[in-house]
Amino acid sequence: MAALSLPSSSPSLSWPPLDPNPNPNETSEHDQPSPETSPPPPAAEEGEDDIQEPPSSPPPPLIVQNPNPRNQTEQPQPSMPTLPSLLHISFNQDHGCFAAGTDRGFRIYNCDPFREIFRRDFDGSSAESGGGGIGTVEMLFRCNILALVGGGPGPQYPPTKVMIWDDHQSRCIGELSFRSEVRGVRLRRDRIVVVLEQKIFVYNFTDLKLVHQIETVPNPKGLCAVSQVPGPLVLVCPGGQKGQVRVEHYGSKKTKFIMAHDSRIACFALTQDGRVLATASSKGTLVRVFNTVDGSLLQEVRRGADRAEIYSLAFSANTQWLAVSSDKGTVHVFSLKVSTGLTGNDKPHTASDPNQSTPVSSSFSFIKGVLPRYFNSEWSVAQFRLHEGSQYVVAFGQQKNTVVILGMDGSFYRCEYDPVNGGEMTQLECHNFLKSENAF
Secondary structure, three states, X not given: OEEEXXXXXXXXXXXXXXXXXXXXXXXXOOOOXXXXXXXXXXXXXXXXXXXXXXXXXXXXXXXXOOOOOOOOXXXXXXXXXXXXXXXXXXXXXXXXXXXXXXXXXXXXXXXXXXXXXXXXXXXXXXXXXXXXXXXXXXXXXXXXXXXXXXXXXXXXXXXXXXXXXXXXXXXXXXXXXXXXXXXXXXXXXXXXXXXXXXXXXXXXXOOOOEEEEEEOOOOOOOOOEEOOOOOOOEEEEXXXXXXXXXEEEOOOOEEEEXXXXXXXXXXXXXXXXXXXXXXXXXXXXXXXXXEOOOOOEEEEEEOOOOOOOEEEEEEOOOOOEXXXXXXXXXXXXXXXXXXXXXXXXXXXXXXXXXXXOOOOXXXXXXXXXXXOHHHHOEOOOEEEEOOOXXXXXXXXXXXOOEEEEEEOOOEEEEEEOOOOOOEEOEEEEXXXXXXXXXXX
16 A cells, blocks of 8 residues: 655645545555545746756865975865766656756756756755665656655665655655555656556646556566647556557547567657657667557667667657667667658647758668668668767757767767768767766
């Protein structure tokens, strides 16, 4: 049994008023949470001003030189501050910001221009606080509400709880407790989705009423994706068998199962409108793109010939480009032609995108039908090479034809690709976002 607990007072925020009388008698099966008191308030309206800047840090200690050079042992040398250990990185819903969870707390950054917006380091001074480790940070666009899950060797909160953090108050205003560890959290303006090892729970944001519960195959990565445009929710998660994905269309109340791969699902990404899905298996050689409405295969692209672990997939806003990162150390950008597989109301409806351009064809396209399938594959248009074995996640940038790459080593890259000629991307900037001098 899981429970929601809240403080006696809650802030006044700008979303519609919450239901003050959630059903207290609602019960469920093992692991199903039920509200016990009034829910936490939802997020304030989106905008950069919604995120508070932290108070200015104290000045660094003054270092005085030893006036007596013969007595060098009397003046201890100041030690260099150690960088925190990174436990989690993820982009927000529009890829304009990213969050980092560390063994000391969490930090929020802006992508373009790159800067640290704020950080919250937990010192463990209060009786109820833990060791400071945050293993999951889920943003809701740019508003003041975040979802936190403890992690690392010294978690700040139990890894079986989802903490609702209000940064206007710099404290947690509610929590969801479970009997098993939380593997992931996804937020929409109207939904909270909690991913456990073999279950997914979907809640209303306003009253925390449980609206759906899904059984999955073992999902230790917490794989789950949700649509973000206004309208009915589309949710994608692993299906009931190896290589299968499950698509829930809450508007039409339909479930679609897609046998995407022969091997287990390793990664997937969903477009903002929930109409197009990209999947990769544990082999990591092929990425397949599907129409979520009818489950049809729209396109297949090849990352490489040898096995690889796919860390992230990302669509551009106009669904014309797909970015892929893996443990091979190369970020690939592929040209997509998915609009040819969608007709009528199934065509993606997206806002104008700075990455809009005329797609280019693979250099191998001229030998289609002559050589085996491997040589007929659609290969990436552009590449950016990083350290092999390191873990990176990628998203498309706010500027035209750019990608943003985040590394679990604290690295931040912004690169530009040539949509016409392709080839190696151009590095525009690089930072270590864990270093304090990058804080503004």
